Amino acid sequence: MSCFCGTTGNAIVYGNTIDVYTCVETLLCLDVQGYRIHLVHLPTTEGSSCSPRSCFSNPTVEKAMKKALEKSGVHVHHNCLLAQMNDGQNPEPITSLSFTSDSQPLRLECSVFMNLSSKGVDYDAFKTINDACLVYDGRLVIDTTFHTNDSTIRAAGPLTKFARRYLADQWSHSSFNSREVGQELAAALLPFFDPTLEPAVNSPADLDRLIPIYTQAKIQGGRLPGGYSYLHATKPEQRPSAVHPVEGREILTGRIETGNYFHLHLNQYGMVETITCLSLKPFPVSNYLCLYGKHELLLNRLCSRYDEGLVHDLYR
Structure with a gap:
């Protein structure tokens, strides 16, 4: 370069x-x-x-x-x-x-x-998976507990997909928060490395018929042209939506021109469902991610204060 x-x-x-x-x-x-x-x-x-x-x-x-x-x-x-x-x-x-x-x-x-047109599977990675006789169906096939068809091998991440028996081809680990998926994988592996842990209670046998529910925000961000710092956090969904949901309401402060744009979407229950920040100044990403999933009443009656004209800048 x-x-x-x-x-x-x-x-x-x-x-x-x-x-x-x-x-x-x-x-x-x-x-x-x-x-x-x-x-x-x-x-x-x-x-x-x-x-x-x-x-x-x-x-x-x-x-x-x-x-x-x-x-x-x-x-x-x-x-x-x-x-x-x-x-x-x-x-x-x-x-x-x-x-x-x-x-x-x-x-x-x-x-x-x-x-950067598409993300695929590296040939060497595919060859390794294939040589190990692991089931590969466009992606490495796993069950809800991260197991491949070889019980000694577990996998997670965008390289994987859920087995077809779950009838959930529209969902995969790439649809969810990577850190949350990694934490669940770590929790599944921890008993093998820490013998002092109490054995986990066995889940009902029919629970394996459903894919796991991940609740943390799917996060996208980076430094964009114009010197903008960008953050977008929203709920996991099958396909990213190009329009805002109809339900709920919007909380918006700042403008693009002034470099302090901050947008929140609250669902019909008053929970923060989408966070969008575009700023010319760096901002504490981890702090703003804490807003996700919170009810507006926990945010000091955010909607009421916004309607009263008391909220001028969500960055402050």
Whole structure:
């Protein structure tokens, strides 16, 4: 990367996730001029909740990113699908990329290509799993207690999926808070390392028919173009929603322009269900995550005070 920064070539960042925005911000922080960066978005599949231009579920954040990219001079291309590298010739090293789009084909010269279009399973990891005779069905298959088909091997994380007998293909560990899943795995393994622990009470046999319930917030965040610090925490769900739920109410302070945007969504029961922060200053993420799942009455009657005009800045 240090060799690239000293050249005049282009960097192409390809994908639709938040990773492409943090990658662009990193390049800008490395003093790569914005006009040398091309952000290429894929077309979204039918029924997808996210627009091709943004992975954010908050339209205000999406607008802020659009303005920040324009101000930085970054080129943004929408609805493009990678078709060829080096015009179909030897792909090493990569010097050009060709994309199909809704209008004209797009061809870009490049010195660096960041392909963040999809997350897959590393070939060496797959080969290791396959050689160990573990059941693999697009992902490593586990039960509700993290067991693979080999009772001595447990697994967790986005590499795994629940067995089909649970009829829950829409759910996986990637849908939940990674730290919470890791804590449950640690609790399952701890008795093997600490013989002083009392044996756990055996769960009912039919409980294994249901996938576990994880309740902590699914968290997304990072440093985005424009120098913004971003945090988005929401309840686990099958597919991220691009619109706010109808039920409940919103608590909003600050503005994008002033760099102190703070948005809370409360569900119909008055519980904090979504937290969105976009700030030009660093903020204590762990403190704000404590708001998730709390009733507004526990937050010093937040709704009443907000309605009375007493809450001007949630960061304070």
